[in-house]
Amino acid sequence: MPSLEKFHAELNEWLAANAPKTLAGLPVSETGGNWGGRRPVWDHPDMKPWLERAAARGLTAPTWPREYGGGGLEPAEAKVFSQELARRRLPLPLTGFGLTMIGPTLLRFGSEEQKREHLPRICRGEIRWCQGYSEPDSGSDLASLKTRAERDGDFFVITGTKVWTSYADQSDWIFALVRSDPKAKKQEGITFLLIDMASPGVSVHPIQLISGASPFCETRFDNVRVPVANVIHQINAGWTVAKALLGHERSMIADLFGVSERKQNARGSVLAGLAREYLAGDAGTLSDPALREQIAQCEFDERAFSLTVQRSRDAAKAGQQPGAESSLFKVYATELNKRRTELMVKIAGPAGLGWEGPGFDEEELARTRHWLRARGNSIEGGTSEVQLNIIAKHVLGLPD
């Protein structure tokens, strides 16, 4: 029988034998699954054997080459695997920046030694990775980063501060951009470096947001000695690596923001349902016509956006070139989420003002935190202003 069916059959066999039934329909935790690492957090005791068995068969990184711990699967086979997981309502055995960010980067830019050292440990979930790009003085202007990397024999000595390093407090290694040549023009003096966070001189400080606790940390480097062997690609060529990685991120944005019709409608009814709860009017309509119209407008915007994501997918399937969709999606989805979360708080009225404690129920408190957190959506990952600049320049061709 054709190889794909054969693969599917074998996979089902293996899943039946190895996937713990206890994990079926396991509610995905706030952290979004199992991130592995030296200090792993298991949402469920059976996640550990699930990770180990999946890793042993190369199913934590299905499409990576076998020699690095991957499954060596064809895209079609990998798709079958993820479909099977969905069908069986099984959680991914492993997630994290190792698999999604530094792994693909190593496969493209890493040396053979670097691949052999890091990829298998990523696949086995032994090492948790975080990203060290932004700095206090380099927000939208990433290339202006200042973290010093001074050469000392076979080592770089790193001194500086990275901010917005998500989950740095739970990570084992960090991939960071450092300034290795202060004299070169800014994009050309940057090196992409892998740093073991257990090294002396690394300190991590979690960041409180206006919405409360967050995964973000500030990570400081005080004369941290890092082997030159940990440089990815070439010294002072880090910007090339970073750009590729950013591009890779952007390509995921459509998937991130794409919302299924069903979910779309469900969402719609969330808004209207919420309004009925707080603004019950007579004859089924809402007592506040102004809010009623804002709700309809918000539903319009969400539906129009999800249709646009679908259109860009359909166009891609039809082999058409994508435009600067990623910037459009980023700016629209984030601004929409700001409007949406703000609208939900306005619907709740005074009940939407709670921070914690008595007089507010859990949902009310959560909605308010979500609204506050969403204010950051149009700042993180490229501000709305930067996205509009990109559209104006690269899509509309307006002059500098």
Add this chain to the structure above:
Amino acid sequence: MPSLEKFHAELNEWLAANAPKTLAGLPVSETGGNWGGRRPVWDHPDMKPWLERAAARGLTAPTWPREYGGGGLEPAEAKVFSQELARRRLPLPLTGFGLTMIGPTLLRFGSEEQKREHLPRICRGEIRWCQGYSEPDSGSDLASLKTRAERDGDFFVITGTKVWTSYADQSDWIFALVRSDPKAKKQEGITFLLIDMASPGVSVHPIQLISGASPFCETRFDNVRVPVANVIHQINAGWTVAKALLGHERSMIADLFGVSERKQNARGSVLAGLAREYLAGDAGTLSDPALREQIAQCEFDERAFSLTVQRSRDAAKAGQQPGAESSLFKVYATELNKRRTELMVKIAGPAGLGWEGPGFDEEELARTRHWLRARGNSIEGGTSEVQLNIIAKHVLGLPD
């Protein structure tokens, strides 16, 4: 008795004897009164004697010196005069750019000869003036004007095109900015020149707007010979004169946009009344809650704006320095008028779509033309973008 009361008594006597009763309450024509000139248009036959008698007593330009045809009145006396006109519902004997723009400019920058030549004829309403500043390629960037003025003995030879020259088709003279030194930096090569429009080579072409006929014209100069004696201030110093004149214009803006509380409320009821006409709902409220809220918001904006104009006047009375109110007033009043006229058309609905002819009443047609005309408010006299730049730079001190 004190001189002001004496003046008032004499004035009343004179008005009783000289102001035609027939003019009391005369509806101000679309042109806004009597503009004089070589081809005068009289809203009413008695306007002619009214102008002649007022001019003879210097009351067309009450505060100008007597030797130039003015009334030589004190500001307090001039105020009494205008109050008396208002009380008696009498039209101004004369209006136009001669009195409001070039006259004050001549008084400040003109030579004795120039004053004696032009001011009396302005006061007698014999000459109608228009302004020649803008050009097709110099919109917001006025100083980039290109109309050439080449020296030829005692003459300048003028070639170029001026646009937005209001009422040029009915004017006798034009005061214009011309490029007398193409090599100097742009503000320093400009001369302020008085041109008799009867001169050979001057041609005027009325401009149709998207709202229909307009006072605007395009005025072309084809090798027009103008005596150097017609230069105001010095050659290549025209920008100084223009700036002073523009400043003088700006100072009038608050008066232009200042709207009395009564008029304010009347206006408010216009919007609501219009809505009742087209959107009669039950129980006195409107059938369209969305438009009802837009009407309330528009009334909020108008009231807030008129209160702000009042505040700036009260502050001025109290001797406080004015800020960049003029830019604030210009941008807000014009954007508000755009919103307001658009809202009136939206209230009318399909009845607001008429250009002319059957099926639409006069008011409906007029509202639609006003909306179309108002689109230009945020362009003429300094675009909203330019006003926001001015506020950002001169009020907020933001860097270039």
Add this chain to the structure above:
Amino acid sequence: MQLVLTEDQELLAKTAADFVAERSPVARMRQLRDKQDPDGFSRELWREMAELGWVGNPFPEAVGGAGMGLAELAVVLEALGRTLAPEPFLSCALLAGQALLLGGSEAQKSRWLPPLVAGEQLLTLAFQERRSRYDVRNVATRAERAGEGWRLSGEKIQVLDGISADGLIVSARTAGEQTDAAGITLFLIPRGAQGLANVRQQRIDSRGASLLTLTGVAVGAGDVVGTPGGGAELLATVVDRATVGLCAEMLGSMTAAFERTLTYLKQRVQFGVPIGSFQALKHRAAQCFIEIELTRSTVMAAARAIDAGDADAAKLVSLAKARCSDAFVLIGNEAVQMHGGIGMTDEHDIGFYLKRARVAEMTFGDAAFHRDRWARLSGY
């Protein structure tokens, strides 16, 4: 549904674009306006469009049509919308044509549809009244029983291409109060019928529109389109179809207005630089681009939903029309503002887009009307 053009649709778009570029620049519409053409469109070009199969696009082959859907017609109307071509697709091919196709008797169809599809005869639908605003069920025109037939009396306003139509389908009350859903009947009346007064109206977009006065116009049982008293549903269906057609036209118009503005932003120099280099204008232009992109998705979805007979087609029509109205008005306003003084002159074409935006917004319901309709259809 697939939100991407099929190869056939791409081809159709190409044909339409070429035709428009060659035969229908904005200057043509300006000429029609300047010479105050009574039709407000070109009958010659209309016949050419019919020969190209565009008019018959949404009709079955039986009557000479192409048996395609709104998705295809939308491609044509978008192209025509780019240069504000005023030919009577909405009134003839969509409003009246679809009413006959869906509700007409065999006799009516065989009498009217072939010449309509061939571009030789025109039909329109007269449904709007002074007080109806955007509610097609608000009908004051009355049809009183008279023997086997009825006598119609009332007034219809801004009847699209009413002055040019050889036949008019008129909504009238055979029963019920002014705003009842039940009791509305559609009647087909030939032009020049006794008691029919038809005057050309001048709107800001200078397209064909007329003021129709009916004074005891006699109609027979055979002139009823659809079922007596059941006209409301048929009206709603054809108006939704026409709305999608209008949306496609608006999409083309706003896209063209935006492209013209972009060109101007790149060419117009002030303070020594192109004004398109000013960031405030850049961001506003980017916002307009985003609005157009989202609007395009909703128009494609609405057309395909109607073609597929989806349950939520009506909601998608409201979504598309609300977005088209808001986006076209926004872009019309921004286009004039960014053009500056020249944009205010009648001499420049950009003003035509501003005017058409307002008319299109108020045809078949503005954004607020469709937000309310969406909310009602969503049960809140």
Add this chain to the structure above:
Amino acid sequence: MQLVLTEDQELLAKTAADFVAERSPVARMRQLRDKQDPDGFSRELWREMAELGWVGNPFPEAVGGAGMGLAELAVVLEALGRTLAPEPFLSCALLAGQALLLGGSEAQKSRWLPPLVAGEQLLTLAFQERRSRYDVRNVATRAERAGEGWRLSGEKIQVLDGISADGLIVSARTAGEQTDAAGITLFLIPRGAQGLANVRQQRIDSRGASLLTLTGVAVGAGDVVGTPGGGAELLATVVDRATVGLCAEMLGSMTAAFERTLTYLKQRVQFGVPIGSFQALKHRAAQCFIEIELTRSTVMAAARAIDAGDADAAKLVSLAKARCSDAFVLIGNEAVQMHGGIGMTDEHDIGFYLKRARVAEMTFGDAAFHRDRWARLSGY
């Protein structure tokens, strides 16, 4: 009315500005939050403000007040609003204090007002309920007759400084349905009364607020403030006064948030230039400036209209509150966005303004509520 500060008011503004700069930086409010102070404000500073005559500002000399108007108090509250000072002016000096002043018996006034004006005792007004949203006439709390007096049962939410008050004025129904204007009575209840449960609530602005539960709380005829059943009008009057006070505070807060943002725009360098040189940000900053300028005019007008007892004072209060709500929220949002990442951190003060903007917006009615109220008062 004169929309300019008198010399005395200028002097008062100067005093208040100096006091705030010296004694009440934003850091003070942050400390109160971090140590979860039960009051949420400083009783010591409150007494100092009383000694400065600010608390007594809108009270007659007879009770130790200054006999001034809202125009003067607004000057003080604007200064305090600049650094988000949380002292209980709204609850004590305006809501409850004005209710006693306008509706209280001589006994009640002489008992409560002198210590209130002296800053020694606190009063508040409990009027908001779970279902009342912004309508003070929506009262579910019931007062059942019991002999000469009543027994109160019900719940009040987000009672401003309720946990700190020595006495609470509570609105309850002695008659009528939940939303009737008639039948509302105000009762003055001392803290710790039998059947009174009072729990601190934590809102995003971390100011004093409490959840008040009444279970058969016994009150006598002498505890009624104003006339039994006629509380609605008194409530409306004092809430309007408190609204003007809140508007003045909001005006100070939005002005300070905007000034901090301007400073940041001039200092923060990206791509080698201060971000304040980007035109898109310049235009948005200019729009914020315009909004603040217009808002200031409306707040001054509302305060003076109430002081003068103008007929349209209520309309001007709605105008001021709607503008303050929209402008403060706009500026809070823009301030965080323009600060970028640092603006999202709890470490930075700018976020406090965003949070306070939301609470202030939803106190005494948001912008939509006041647009509706304006329309009703204008008869449409």
